[in-house]
Amino acid sequence: GEIYAIENYCPHAIQTLTDGEVFGSMIKCKKHGAVFSLVDGRCIGNERIGNLKKYSASVVDGAVIVKL
Numbered sequence: 001g002e003i004y005a006i007e008n009y010c011p012h013a014i015q016t017l018t019d020g021e022v023f024g025s026m027i028k029c030k031k032h033g034a035v036f037s038l039v040d041g042r043c044i045g046n047e048r049i050g051n052l053k054k055y056s057a058s059v060v061d062g063a064v065i066v067k068l
């Protein structure tokens, strides 16, 4: 297991990605369908939308630690 942390707002129209569809290592924004890599936050297939911020994440003593 790898653990990743990315920001939770699609930059296209500031839509939360909480309800987005996850498939493989990607997430699809529920509002208009932009797809982002969960690994590095890159927007896939539409560079104009922009990328998500990626944060450093790790598991320490069973707790997820995200450096913002």
Ligand code: FES
Pocket: 010, 011, 012, 013, 014, 015, 029, 030, 031, 032, 033, 034
């Ligand atoms: S708000 Fe996410 S694709 Fe439009």
